[in-house]
Amino acid sequence: MFRAVLYTQWKWTRPVILLAVLVAGYIPVNALRSMSYKSAGTYYIPSLYQSITSASVNYQLLALAVAVVVAISAWQADGQRQHVYALSLPVPRWQFVLLRFAAGAALLGVVAVAVGLFGGVAAAIAPLPAMLHAYPAGLAVRFWLGTLIPFALIFALLASNPRRVKLVVAGVATIVVVDMLLAMVGTTDKPLLVGWFLDGLYAGNGPLAAFLSKWMLIDV
Amino acid sequence: MCERRLLLAVVLAGVFAGVSPLAGQSVVPAGTSDSALAQRAAKLRERARLLDDSLKALRAASADSGLTVVVEAEGLRVRTTTTLRPDATAALGVALADARPLLGAQLDSLSRHMTLTLREQRSTMRLRFSSLIGRTGVPTESYIASATLDGAMDALPLPSVGLHYPLDRAELAATLVMQFERAAAQRVPPALSSWLNKRLPLRAEHRKEDAELFRMLATSNAAVVRRCVAGDRDACRTGFALDSMPTDRVASWYETSDLPALAGIAGDASQRGELYRAFGADGQAQCTVQRQLDVCRRMVALLPLEAFQVPMPVVARLSLARTALEMGGPAALERLRSSDTTSIGAQLAAAAGASSEALLERWMKRVIGARPSSPLPNAVFVLASLAVIAVCLGWAMRGQPWK
Numbered sequence: 001m002f003r004a005v006l007y008t009q010w011k012w013t014r015p016v017i018l019l020a021v022l023v024a025g026y027i028p029v030n031a032l033r034s035m036s037y038k039s040a041g042t043y044y045i046p047s048l049y050q051s052i053t054s055a056s057v058n059y060q061l062l063a064l065a066v067a068v069v070v071a072i073s074a075w076q077a078d079g080q081r082q083h084v085y086a087l088s089l090p091v092p093r094w095q096f097v098l099l100r101f102a103a104g105a106a107l108l109g110v111v112a113v114a115v116g117l118f119g120g121v122a123a124a125i126a127p128l129p130a131m132l133h134a135y136p137a138g139l140a141v142r143f144w145l146g147t148l149i150p151f152a153l154i155f156a157l158l159a160s161n162p163r164r165v166k167l168v169v170a171g172v173a174t175i176v177v178v179d180m181l182l183a184m185v186g187t188t189d190k191p192l193l194v195g196w197f198l199d200g201l202y203a204g205n206g207p208l209a210a211f212l213s214k215w216m217l218i219d220v
Numbered sequence: 221m222c223e224r225r226l227l228l229a230v231v232l233a234g235v236f237a238g239v240s241p242l243a244g245q246s247v248v249p250a251g252t253s254d255s256a257l258a259q260r261a262a263k264l265r266e267r268a269r270l271l272d273d274s275l276k277a278l279r280a281a282s283a284d285s286g287l288t289v290v291v292e293a294e295g296l297r298v299r300t301t302t303t304l305r306p307d308a309t310a311a312l313g314v315a316l317a318d319a320r321p322l323l324g325a326q327l328d329s330l331s332r333h334m335t336l337t338l339r340e341q342r343s344t345m346r347l348r349f350s351s352l353i354g355r356t357g358v359p360t361e362s363y364i365a366s367a368t369l370d371g372a373m374d375a376l377p378l379p380s381v382g383l384h385y386p387l388d389r390a391e392l393a394a395t396l397v398m399q400f401e402r403a404a405a406q407r408v409p410p411a412l413s414s415w416l417n418k419r420l421p422l423r424a425e426h427r428k429e430d431a432e433l434f435r436m437l438a439t440s441n442a443a444v445v446r447r448c449v450a451g452d453r454d455a456c457r458t459g460f461a462l463d464s465m466p467t468d469r470v471a472s473w474y475e476t477s478d479l480p481a482l483a484g485i486a487g488d489a490s491q492r493g494e495l496y497r498a499f500g501a502d503g504q505a506q507c508t509v510q511r512q513l514d515v516c517r518r519m520v521a522l523l524p525l526e527a528f529q530v531p532m533p534v535v536a537r538l539s540l541a542r543t544a545l546e547m548g549g550p551a552a553l554e555r556l557r558s559s560d561t562t563s564i565g566a567q568l569a570a571a572a573g574a575s576s577e578a579l580l581e582r583w584m585k586r587v588i589g590a591r592p593s594s595p596l597p598n599a600v601f602v603l604a605s606l607a608v609i610a611v612c613l614g615w616a617m618r619g620q621p622w623k
Binding site: 078082083093129141153 | 346347348358434435438439440441446449450477478480481511591592594596597601602604605608609612613615616617618619620621622
């Protein structure tokens with residue numbers, strides 16, 4: 001059953017996954033190509049470090065983009081057919097959802113493996129200065145976890161009751177509007193709830209905190 | 221029209237000449253002697269000075285209005301307002317407790333010579349959020365918008381520090397410690413004070429800061445700094461300029477590959493201007509962008525010796541000095557003050573009560589030991605992520621999208 005679900009989702013997302021793998025290969029090459037490959041001595045460490053820091057943002061954007069597309073693809077066909085096919089399958093709903101999620105996570109894992117593999121190859125070809133080291137495996141794990149979180153959020157939103165989704169979206173929109181109105185009439189200095197919401201997502205151990213830290217292929 | 225303008229200009233010139241201090245000359249009766257004129261000018265100057273002083277006094281009195289409270293702890297007095305008193309009292313206690321272990325008896329002496337003032341900064345304008353044009357200013361009743369901490373050490377002013385209001389007591393305590401650091405730096409030999417950027421580090425450093433310091437040093441512009449954190453103790457000595465400044469600073473501190481960056485950042489504004497005049501934008505780009513090392517060498521050769529400062533960043537120098545103070549204990553500052561040596565290394569060694577080699581070894585062990593580990597996500601982050609994923613999955617499994 002899993003193989004069938006995986007194959008179906010692979011068919012739906014194949015172009016995006018392949019493109020993501022290509023981008024995963026391009027990012028480290030782009031980050032390292034401005035450096036001289038003649039010898040380690042000709043590297044200019046601060047600019048190399050800056051280049052790798054910029055590449056970390058590209059990895060994050062790639063992770064976010066591929067997670068969103070894979071999550072939407074997982075439910076798009078079912079949504080168009082009113083979930084009739086999914087309901088006719090001889091498996092409980094929860095098991096089917098689990099299979100879909102596992103298939104999506106596996107596909108994201110393919111991109112994460114590509115990130116680690118291409119990063120490792122690029123770092124091996126480029127003669128790194130003594131103080132810097134490549135961490136392709138660490139980057140791949142971080143990338144995979146980083147993709148799974150937005151994937152899970154969107155996946156859950158699309159798999160739940162549309163009425164409940166509408167309620168959640170309407171509730172959030174109302175809170176945002178009220179918060180901004182309070183700030184505009186001077187009751188509060190600035191929109192507080194939006195700030196708290198974003199802090200909750202990104203600060204400390206929030207679900208999207210991974211996107212604020214650097215995803216460094218090469219570090220000290 | 222032109223004649224009218226000319227007439228207006230003449231009239232205005234006459235009016236302004238009438239109020240000008242020089243105007244007195246035009247109404248001086250004929251036959252007045254030079255000495256009388258000089259006396260009159262001196263009187264006018266004296267009067268202007270008195271008016272200026274009065275204005276300054278009035279401004280100071282206005283700024284000091286409301287400073288009716290004096291918070292005192294261990295001999296240190298902080299003038300402040302009634303509103304800020306609780307924060308000042310709490311933060312002063314914390315700051316003194318932080319500074320005492322390193323300053324020892326010197327803290328009492330510093331306290332006697334220091335004066336601190338925590339002022340309210342009031343405003344009658346409040347910024348209001350607007351989704352269309354960002355923020356707009358709205359007139360309002362006077363309220364405390366922020367606070368400032370001013371200080372002086374033996375009547376020499378310390379830089380003023382602005383603080384957000386409502387005050388964060390931890391931030392205020394840290395600011396007080398920073399003022400202690402600046403005051404204490406006035407008591408160390410001038411060369412060392414300058415080396416430390418006029419601060420004697422009293423604040424405890426955390427392991428996370430050491431890790432960031434390691435990262436900064438390992439990716440530094442200067443080869444000697446990178447060699448230092450790679451474990452080369454001689455490189456650390458040179459990079460800190462502990463013994464003396466090298467004669468050929470470029471050769472001692474930098475490698476050939478560092479020259480493009482060095483040529484791009486070394487020197488002050490006027491020295492950079494000289495470089496620009498000599499090489500032009502394209503010439504400079506040949507070094508900094510195209511990395512033509514012979515152009516870089518010529519650019520660097522054009523800069524004077526002073527353009528190349530001690531390559532170890534100030535943060536690292538403060539960290540080394542802090543290590544010396546920790547090793548030396550409460551008497552470290554006293555030993556540092558009484559040290560009659562000229563080299564930075566010997567002064568810090570005197571403070572540490574150990575050899576400069578032992579001091580360097582301890583600092584290197586600490587910083588190198590704080591090297592950041594692999595960028596693999598930590599366990600807390602992994603668990604938090606998995607928890608979020610599990611919640612989302614549970615939500616999805618209970619969903620009935622066909623309804």
